[in-house]
Amino acid sequence: MKVATVFEQMLDREHVYPFMQGGPHRNIDVSHNVLLYLEGISVSFDGFRAINDLNLYINDGELRCIIGPNGAGKTTMMDIITGKTTPDSGSAWFGQSINLLALDEPAIAQAGIGRKFQKPTVFEFLSVVENLELSMEGDRGLWSIISSKLTGEQRDHLDKVADMIGLAEQRALRAGSLSHGQKQWLEIGMLLMQRPRLLLVDEPVAGMTHQEMDRTAELLISLAGEHSVVVVEHDMDFVRNLAGRDRTVTVLHQGSVLAEGTMEQVQNNRKVVEVYLGE
Amino acid sequence: MPMSRPVVRLLPFFALWMLVTLLLSLSLDARSAEQDPTLAHVSTLLVKKFDDKAKAVALLVETNHPRTEEILRLIQDGELYYRKNDNRLFNIPVAETGAQAVDLLDASAITIEKTREFKKVTLNNLMRGQIGLALAEIGLKSEDPAQREAAVRKLLGELSDESVAVLRKRIGAEPVSAVRDLIQVALAVNDLRNGDEVARLQAIERVEGSLESPVRTALTQVAESDVSPVVKQKAQLALNGIDEQIRLYGMVETLYFGISLGSVLVLAGIGLAITFGVMGVINMAHGELIMLGAYTTYVVQQLMPNHLGASILVAIPAAFMVSALVGVAIERGVIRFLYGRPLETLLATFGISLILQQAVRSVFSPLNRSVSTPEWMSGMVEINPVLSLTLSRLYIILFCLLVFVALVMVLKRTPLGLQVRAVSQNRAMARAMGVRSKWVDAMTFGLGSGVAGVAGVALSQLTNVGPNLGQAYIIDSFMVVVFGGVGNLWGTLVAGLSLGIANKVLEPWAGAVLAKILVLVFIILFIQKRPRGLFPQRGRAAEG
Amino acid sequence: MFIMNALKGDRGGQILLGVLLVLVIAVPLLNLMVPAGHALHVPTYTVTLMGKYLTLALLAVAVDLVWGYLGILTLGHAAFFALGGYAMGMYLMRQIGDRGVYGNPDLPDFMVFLNWDALPWFWSGFDQFWFAALMVLLVPGLLAFVFGALAFRSRVSGVYLSIITQALTYALMLAFFRNEMGFGGNNGLTDFKELLGFDLQSDQTRIGLFVASAVALMLGYLLCRVLMNGRLGRVCVAVRDAESRARFIGYRVENVKLGVFTVSAMLAGIAGALYVPQVGIINPGEFSPLNSIEVVVWVAVGGRATLYGAVVGALVINYAKTYFTAELPEVWLFALGGLFVLVTLLLPRGLTGLLRRKEASA
Structure with missing residues (x-):
């Protein structure tokens, strides 16, 4: 962090320091029913504008699908929300009170944002249970890592999640020996163990069979409500399935929002058709 | 370097011709001296007392004799002797039994049997001054x-x-x-x-x-x-001006030392920049490839002991080939099984470096071998009384730039370079386009190793050639590459030169070792700040 | 009970600690009770050699902790080992008192030789054993902490980290070579007389040091095993195999790395402190990058991420080194180099991995 920023924060009487915010998502203020605010965000790499004045709002408990052609900035947007990339300008807030740009990846994760990577990333050397256990919400300090023991309630939660992702029978297996689709689910399960308020899911059905896809859609839909879920996906059938009639779909193009609305509205939007089919 | 070959072949003939001309001119001179009365008189005076010797010197100067300078220099350098039994003068460069003594008058050479038979034409201070002045006057x-x-x-x-x-x-x-x-x-x-x-x-x-x-x-x-206070003050001012200039030239000299050290670092590092940067392979045996280049220089010099000047030119392509072949063997034999596992590569190549070191020890002995510097590379260029540049350093700098430009050209302008860049950016895609990536890997590794060998030729001129030569440079090489930014030849150049200069700038007040430590600590801290070096590779591919 | 728990499911560890326990009891008996010349007599020379190997094994365990479990290929652990050794060496130096060549009661010989008239400030306190023992832990620990805090926070990883750890130990080596540093320069610290009042040349002291080394190795092994059996071990493996995933589920990867790295450096320091009185000298050569890489190879040969593999590797290679450098010095580097290559190419899980596979298939 730059010295100037630190100094600015010291002079700002309203500033809330990350260390004063307490543990996992204790005070996410969603009084306006909006969980995630991205406003005026821009970022460029080597002169290439990956994100260009992006504005996006995700409501509490919403399931939102984000589509867009290659290079539209979908993954970069997730990088910004989760703290991997710092934008050149703009602001990102989680609820009313948490400034995401002031936090790093672990802090954002503990604030209640879970992220699934494009390529399924699990701890292959560890068993399914160990994967889930490691992701369990709780204090991540070095000392508590050394000393902590699972409580009964945590064990129940773990069993529930293992059931939910359909891996209850494989719990003792090494994660590395799971099939591709199972790894995708395990990763989603690991997110759920964190009890996040917001789930960012990057291309969850890549490499899945149709049955697996349907089950994944079911799973994601069932998660909405209790969690907000943002799904980035290429597969149109899957998105149609997820979005149903009345959920919002956002189309990204060249780093900003091209259109937003129900699946039907978006599909009939002239600009969207142009982008997808060419002029 | 194919174009140097004709030159190499001609050199012996040239040298022979020079020698013949020299001998001819000498013998002509000597014959005329036999009938020279002045010289005869001088030679009788020179074996007597100091007063007579002074007269002889004066006589030589007055008569403006053509051999004045030669004789005075012989006296001055203590190489003029006379034979005790017949007072004949001889030029004896080395006074020992079995050495040559050349008669001053008729230029006939004899072999010294007993050094006791000869006595040096000695000088006193007065005469030393006289001769100095006379020589200077002749020089004028x-x-x-x-x-x-x-x-x-x-x-x-x-x-x-x-x-x-x-x-x-x-x-x-x-x-x-x-x-x-x-x-x-x-x-x-x-x-x-x-x-x-x-x-x-x-x-x-x-x-x-x-x-x-x-x-x-x-x-x-x-x-x-x-x-006079006015004179005093003026003198002080002039003195300050001169001191200022001396300081300036001192800085120029430091810079020169720094650049030459930097050139060595660049030479040592640039091969690594290719293997590490372009291929992502950590080659801990890089230092030993440099060492092999240095040993090649040594062997080439042993093979052509009479052509020191040319041997170094022969050594460059030879060292390139030797190191490149060893490099290709390492790549084919070990590294290709370890792509994508950089840490394992590091260990395996370290093992290879131990084997190479021991091999050199077994073949050449553990002692250092000295490689002689050819004449055309030794000496100084005097810019002004306070600044003179050593010629060998100058050659190293030029050589470094030459190698750098050649490498940039190879990577930018040749089909191999294009394929290397293609493979380094996207292996799968390059293979799909028909690039034989395995062949390219081997060639790239060979190129980087060959350049290490060439660096070895340069290093053999600066330090002793021994089994530990490589170890001494491996860490420096890594520092240069990491500091410059992996995969960037220009970064390596800038990093090498700036580290070299930094080292030499720090040296006067910190001492050589501390300067080196400071530079190391600086790099360690720098890497924390910018983990990808001075000129990082950017873009999506580099993320992650 | 605690020990049994810690070693549950760790066959290698059980065997290792069992063997060490037997050695601790048997070796002193065979040295002191069995008369010299008897077939079962263990000469003091051998006892000291074994003690030296055990300290090196402890160093290997420390390296395995960071390399095997965390994936940090450290090429600078010899630095922590040597720092621990120097801290002990400084204590031993002060114990010489006025028995040095120059007979100066306060200053070690090399300072008298350099015409120094007072002890440098950083030598004060080292006449007390407790202080020196504290420094054996603190100096390597602190260096590892500062270095790690910088490196891990700025996410230097992989090969880059390896290279800067190497640069660290190289810089330290150069520094300790300087006479001005006040650590004896080139010659280092040597000519030790006694430790805690015991004569370092006596058989009893040598046996005591051997036992101390064995106990230190056992305790160090247990500590690492307990840490790695617990959740921390799984977090380490998680960080090793998928660092960004670990970060995105909320772990402060840099803190995990820092903690384990610091503990490992302290273990290395202890190993160094036990090593020095047994070999009788510590000099800047101990910092050489070659030493650090050699330790990594012990671990690789024994088998990564097993802890007992590190011990096996350290013992096997050091025994081989002693044998070869005495009998066939020409061959040693060829053998060692060849071992590096073969193990990385053919035995990624090391010697103990070979045994484990046999066991699993039987």
């Missing part, structure tokens, strides 16, 4: 302006009434302005010491900006103890 009349300048400088160092007179005589006749200026300075220094106040003031003005050390000494004296 030389055809070559550089020799005249050297003669003036000599006189400037030992000003006396006689030498001042000689200089005064010469100043009108001197056609070259630089030499004339130097005479002026010498006369001014004399004025500083002996002139009246006006002359001293004028002299100060004239010597301003001169870097000759007698000038500085004279000015210091004046500034400290002149009777």
